[in-house]
Amino acid sequence: MRVLLVDDEKELVSTLAERLSFRGIDAEWTTSGAQALKLLETEVFDIAVLDMKLPKMSGLELKKEIQAKMPAMKFIFMTGHGSGDDFRAGTAETGVDYYLIKPVKIEALIERMKEVLRKN
Amino acid sequence: MSYKTDSISEIGLQFFGKISSSNFHEIKNVLAIINETAGLLEDFSLMAEQGVPVGPERMKDLSSKIMKQVRRADGIVRSINRFSHSVDKPTDQVDIAEFLTFMIGLSERFAAMQGVTLKAQPSDIPLLITTAPFLLENLVWLCLDFAMKVAGAGKTVGLAAEKAENNGVRIRFTNLDGLTESLISTFPKEREKALPDALQAEITTDIGAKEMILRLPGDITVNSNQ
Numbered sequence: 172m173r174v175l176l177v178d179d180e181k182e183l184v185s186t187l188a189e190r191l192s193f194r195g196i197d198a199e200w201t202t203s204g205a206q207a208l209k210l211l212e213t214e215v216f217d218i219a220v221l222d223m224k225l226p227k228m229s230g231l232e233l234k235k236e237i238q239a240k241m242p243a244m245k246f247i248f249m250t251g252h253g254s255g256d257d258f259r260a261g262t263a264e265t266g267v268d269y270y271l272i273k274p275v276k277i278e279a280l281i282e283r284m285k286e287v288l289r290k291n
Numbered sequence: 292m293s294y295k296t297d298s299i300s301e302i303g304l305q306f307f308g309k310i311s312s313s314n315f316h317e318i319k320n321v322l323a324i325i326n327e328t329a330g331l332l333e334d335f336s337l338m339a340e341q342g343v344p345v346g347p348e349r350m351k352d353l354s355s356k357i358m359k360q361v362r363r364a365d366g367i368v369r370s371i372n373r374f375s376h377s378v379d380k381p382t383d384q385v386d387i388a389e390f391l392t393f394m395i396g397l398s399e400r401f402a403a404m405q406g407v408t409l410k411a412q413p414s415d416i417p418l419l420i421t422t423a424p425f426l427l428e429n430l431v432w433l434c435l436d437f438a439m440k441v442a443g444a445g446k447t448v449g450l451a452a453e454k455a456e457n458n459g460v461r462i463r464f465t466n467l468d469g470l471t472e473s474l475i476s477t478f479p480k481e482r483e484k485a486l487p488d489a490l491q492a493e494i495t496t497d498i499g500a501k502e503m504i505l506r507l508p509g510d511i512t513v514n515s516n517q
Contacts, residue, residue: 251319
């Protein structure tokens with residue numbers, strides 16, 4: 172499994188990528204949508220884990236951009252919302268099927284990634 | 292059931308919600324970093340138990356990262372606490388130079404989302420006025436929000452405070468490269484004009500100088516029955 176992690180909190184994505192690598196998952200990270208799109212010009216990933224609130228280009232905007240080029244790519248969102256209800260209320264009908272509320276348990280993230288890839 | 296609200300209360304509640312939720316999001320980010328860094332420390336501990344060598348420098352680095360995030364969270368909580376208490380008194384003495392630094396802290400996440408940097412010019416002297424702290428925060432936030440939208444290619448909005456006539460203070464929002472007549476006509480919105488009115492403040496813009504100026508009187512009286 173190859174994972175692209177995108178979050179403007181560098182300390183978060185870099186650490187998460189390192190922890191995923193210890194668990195046998197190949198993870199790359201960037202801190203912006205623009206960097207992610209650039210990386211996707213040369214690299215292939217199975218799934219992208221995106222922060223909802225990215226600077227300049229939101230997580231949802233980035234998802235649309237990636238999907239236009241790579242329709243097979245799967246997505247999970249990470250959000251700093253207070254709760255799942257709070258998050259769902261703010262993102263109804265936006266095409267967010269899979270999300271995790273920060274702070275994320277790494278086991279839950281891995282399980283969710285496997286589930287998303289299995290379902291599709 | 293119906294009830295009446297005035298525009299200042301409505302705008303104020305929206306502002307309070309916006310600033311609070313943004314700062315709580317920020318705290319969630321800090322918690323997420325602490326969570327991952329502590330998790331990485333745990334990973335290394337498990338590796339060490341299995342005989343994989345872990346350098347003490349790396350452990351020290353991870354501990355200092357956690358401490359840095361704790362300080363960051365403490366700063367956010369202090370800010371949001373001060374912000375919450377700004378409704379305690381109808382009027383109070385405010386040092387505008389220090390107040391601008393506080394407002395930049397509260398607005399940092401919004402600025403980062405738009406790729407804008409907010410930079411306050413330090414003042415050599417305290418710039419004390421008596422005003423309504425929460426209403427002032429709300430008005431300065433509206434000015435900042437507008438300034439961030441019209442920030443030019445440099446994307447750095449400058450904030451400078453200086454003494455004005457009659458013991459008042461002027462706040463300059465500078466480097467507004469994208470300022471145009473049509474944009475100026477959109478700010479403040481009709482219902483937002485209640486704020487400068489309540490604070491007896493005046494907002495002017497200068498396209499040539501690429502700046503917006505907020506003039507505040509040295510002292511205001513608030514009629515709490517209004």
